[in-house]
Amino acid sequence: MNIDLVDDEPTPVPHRKLQPGKLVIASHNEGKVREIRALLEPYGIEPVSAASLGIPEPEETGTTFVANAELKARFSADLSGMVALADDSGLCVDALGGDPGVYTANWAETPNGRDWQLAMRKVEDALAAKGPEAGRDAHFVCVLSLCWPDGHVESFEGRVDGTLTWPPRGAVGFGYDPVFVANGMEQTFAEIDPAEKHAISHRADAFGKLVAAVLG
Numbered sequence: 001m002n003i004d005l006v007d008d009e010p011t012p013v014p015h016r017k018l019q020p021g022k023l024v025i026a027s028h029n030e031g032k033v034r035e036i037r038a039l040l041e042p043y044g045i046e047p048v049s050a051a052s053l054g055i056p057e058p059e060e061t062g063t064t065f066v067a068n069a070e071l072k073a074r075f076s077a078d079l080s081g082m083v084a085l086a087d088d089s090g091l092c093v094d095a096l097g098g099d100p101g102v103y104t105a106n107w108a109e110t111p112n113g114r115d116w117q118l119a120m121r122k123v124e125d126a127l128a129a130k131g132p133e134a135g136r137d138a139h140f141v142c143v144l145s146l147c148w149p150d151g152h153v154e155s156f157e158g159r160v161d162g163t164l165t166w167p168p169r170g171a172v173g174f175g176y177d178p179v180f181v182a183n184g185m186e187q188t189f190a191e192i193d194p195a196e197k198h199a200i201s202h203r204a205d206a207f208g209k210l211v212a213a214v215l216g
Ligand SMILES: O=P(O)(O)OP(=O)(O)OP(=O)(O)OC[C@H]1O[C@@H](n2cnc3c(O)ncnc32)[C@H](O)[C@@H]1O
Pocket: 026, 027, 028, 029, 032, 057, 060, 072, 087, 088, 089, 090, 091, 104, 105, 140, 173, 174, 175, 176, 177, 189, 201, 203
């Protein structure tokens, strides 16, 4: 007789469904807010930005994308009393051991605000310092976290793989888009139509998982 003494299958926790209605986009990055609005559009959800509610940016003290996405979502849910959706994302470069990663936005900080030309240049310089053999593979990661006013949180992670190009090309998109070419494409994320980016991006990948879990 076989007795299975070890039950190592965790009991799946049911996802909480997101109801149609208002939702706070807990991001102060206009590029992200624009993309998240477009992704939410078909689902009967009315997005309001954190900035339009006067909600400030919380300090991002986490050391992982999940920790930061959850703290941003929790912060806006607490202050608004509404469901909040936050995005923590970044560019991870293989030859740099995954940097800038969780600190992607920090690499752009200057005393006068964020400078993306400078940030892209810093990544390029760091790669050049690795020598001509260093590969140019990179990926974007995005964690989307939903937090309900009672503190319930759900998080979804997405990624898109590609390579870095230099010099930067294109004027659409935001952040590091002008130096990122997704695998299978020739144009950067700043040269393609936003709809094309939504079909393959790290944000779209995470969003697809969110939809399947809480909107499906
Ligand atoms: O925290 P919030 O207010 O959402 O906005 P943020 O710009 O500070 O966002 P993050 O802390 O998540 O930092 C991630 C940085 O990674 C970059 N990034 C994320 N997604 C990107 C994308 O789709 N295209 C280009 N750059 C991206 C972007 O420049 C972000 O500033």
